[in-house]
Amino acid sequence: MRNNATLKKISDHLNVSISTVSRALKDHPDVSPDTKKRVKELAMLMDYEPNAFAVNLRKKHSNVFAIIVPEISNFFYHSFVQAVEEDARRIGYSVMILQSMNDPEVEEQNLRLCRHNHVAGIFVAITNKTTDLTPFKKLEAIDIPLVFFDKVPTDDTFNKVSIADYESGWMAAEHLLTATAKHVLLVMGNNKLSITRRREEGFTDYYHKHQCKKKLAVVYADHIEEARQAVLDYFAANKNTPTAIFSMSDEIMCGVLKAIHTLKLQIPKDIQLLTISNGFLPTLFTPDISFVKTSGYDLGKLSFVRMQEIMGGKKFVRENFLTSSYYPGGSM
C-alpha cells in the first residue's frame, strides 16, 4: 500500500493544518484563494483521493446505491440497471448489483449487506417467494430509502414503481384476440405476484368485456422449466389444443418456446405466440416473436426519479406506473 496520500501528508508538506487542506479541497469560503491553489496543486500532484471509509464513517452513509434483482441475466433488469447507473453516475454515486438467485434467504442476506454498508438507497425487485417483509421494514426504520420495482409486494406501505401491468395485459388481449386465435392458453408467472395478477386481470377483463367466445385457459409457472412442463402438460391433457399462447414474460417465453420446439409445432402456422418483453429476446427467433414492450430502461429512469424524491425528503408513499406499447413480429 503505497499510494496513500492523506490530508495529513499534504498539510505537512505545506505547513498548514489538516482542516485547512480539507476545506481548501472543497472550496470552502473560509480559506484564501492562494492556499486553495497551493493545496489543490499538491493534491493533484500526489494523486490524492479521499479515503472513502473515513468519509463514510464520518457521514454515516456511503454513496452507492444497491439494486437487488432475482437474476441479473435478464434483459429487462439489465436495461433497468443501465438506466440507474447512468443517473447515479451523474450525481457522483455508484451502483452495486446484488442477485437474490430467486431465494428469499439470499435476498435477506443481501439486505443485511446493504444495511451493513449503509447504502444510499435500494432498488429491489423481489423474489417470487418473498413473503416476509420485515427485513424491508427494518431498512426503512434506519432511514435507508427503498424503491420496489417490477416485482413489487402487495403491501401498501412501500414505494413502488411498476409497469402498467393491467394495461399491458389488456393490450396483449386486444392484439391476440383480434387475431384468429380460437383457443388461447395464458402462461403466467407466480400468481402471488401482483405483476402476474394484474397482467392476467387486464387480459381477462378485455376478454370478458368483448364477450369473446374463444376458449381461454391459464397455467402458472415459476421459471423456464416449469413453463415448458406446464405447456406440455396442457397439450397432453387437452385434445383440442390451443391455437395461440400468451406468455407474460421473457422467461416464460423461453419455456414456452422449448415446449413448442418439443411438440414440433410451427409458428405461427400451428400456434400463435405473443409475449410481454423488453424487446431483445423476441428478435432473436425466426420468425420474430410479437410482443408488448415494457422498457426496463424507462422503468429505471422513473425509479431513480422516485428515489431522489424520497432522498429529498418527500416521504409520502406512492406507486408509479409506466406505459407500454405493441410491437408486431411474425408470430401472429
Place this chain on the structure above:
Amino acid sequence: MRNNATLKKISDHLNVSISTVSRALKDHPDVSPDTKKRVKELAMLMDYEPNAFAVNLRKKHSNVFAIIVPEISNFFYHSFVQAVEEDARRIGYSVMILQSMNDPEVEEQNLRLCRHNHVAGIFVAITNKTTDLTPFKKLEAIDIPLVFFDKVPTDDTFNKVSIADYESGWMAAEHLLTATAKHVLLVMGNNKLSITRRREEGFTDYYHKHQCKKKLAVVYADHIEEARQAVLDYFAANKNTPTAIFSMSDEIMCGVLKAIHTLKLQIPKDIQLLTISNGFLPTLFTPDISFVKTSGYDLGKLSFVRMQEIMGGKKFVRENFLTSSYYPGGSM
C-alpha cells in the same frame, strides 16, 4: 437512524471496556467464558452489527470483491458471477458487479471506484477496446489483487484465467469440418483480443494440419449488429455462399442468427452452424444450435481459487486454462 448498537453502548450496559466487548465477540482467548456469554447475549439482543466503515477504515480494505465485465446481460458472465458469489459468501465476503458497457472510459471509472473503495480484489474481463493498461498497473501498485478472466490482455505481467481457447477452436474445427461443410465462414470477435486469436488459431491449425480442401474465410465483428452485417456482406460478396458458419461466442451467434433469418436460410439444410457457448442460448432455438461448451461457472471457480492464492501471498504471475467439450445439437 436508530439501530446503532455500538461496542461502546454494549460496554456501557455491561460495565466492561470497549476492547473487552470487541474481543469477546470474536472469541479472543483473553476474555473469560462468562463475560463472553454475557456480551454475546446482549449483542444479540441489541441486534448489534459491526460498523463496516469503521472496520474497513481500521483494516484498510473492505471485504467485497468487484467483478468488472463489459456487459452483465450475458449468460457466460452471469454464471461466472454466480460461482464467484458462492465462494465469496463462503468466506464472508460479498461481490459487487460493475459494467464497463464495453467502454474503456467507464472501465477506468469503475477501476477508480474500486481503488477508492479499497475492494478486496478485482475480477475483470476487459473491454474490446481496452489498450491502456496503466490503470490496472496502478491497482497492483496499491496491493489490490487482480485476476483477468475470459477477455484478458496480451500483457504477460498479469494473472489471467481463461478458457482453453486454442483447444475449443480446435475442437470446433474437428466437428464442423468432419461434417459435410464445403465452405466455412468463421465469424470472430475483435481480433485484437487473445480470446479471438487463440480460437481462430485453434480452428485454422486443425484445418491446415488435416489439409482440408474446403474453402475457409474469416470475418470479424465487435457486437451483434456488426456480426449480422458482416455475414450479410460476406453472402452478398460471394457467389458461392458458405455451407457452414462457425461463431466464436453467444453474442456473435445472435448476430449470425439474425443474418440467417434475414437471408431466409434453413438450419441445417441451407447452412450449418456451430458456436462456442455457455450452453443456455443454443437450446432456445429450433433446432438446437450445436456448441462447444465453455463453462462460466467453472471459470468462476477457477478464478476464485487463483484470487485466494494471490491474497494468500503467492505473487507469481501465471495464466490458468479451463478445458471445454462438445455438445451436439440439431444445427449440423
Place this chain on the structure above:
DNA sequence: AACATTGCCACAAACGTTTGCAGTCATCGC
C-alpha cells in the same frame, strides 16, 4: 516467603475525515 506465571481486563493510540469553535492578525470607523 519471594518470585514467576497465568487469566482477565482496561487504557489509549491509531485509521482519515469533517466541522464547530476559537484564535490571530490586519484593517476600518469613530
Place this chain on the structure above:
DNA sequence: GCGATGACTGCAAACGTTTGTGGCAATGTT
C-alpha cells in the same frame, strides 16, 4: 487609540473499530 469587523487558519472532538501494552489479582513454583 480603541473596539469592531472580517479574513484566514488551527485545535480538537467525533465517527466505531482493532490491537499493542500494561496492570492487577490469583495461582503455581522454588
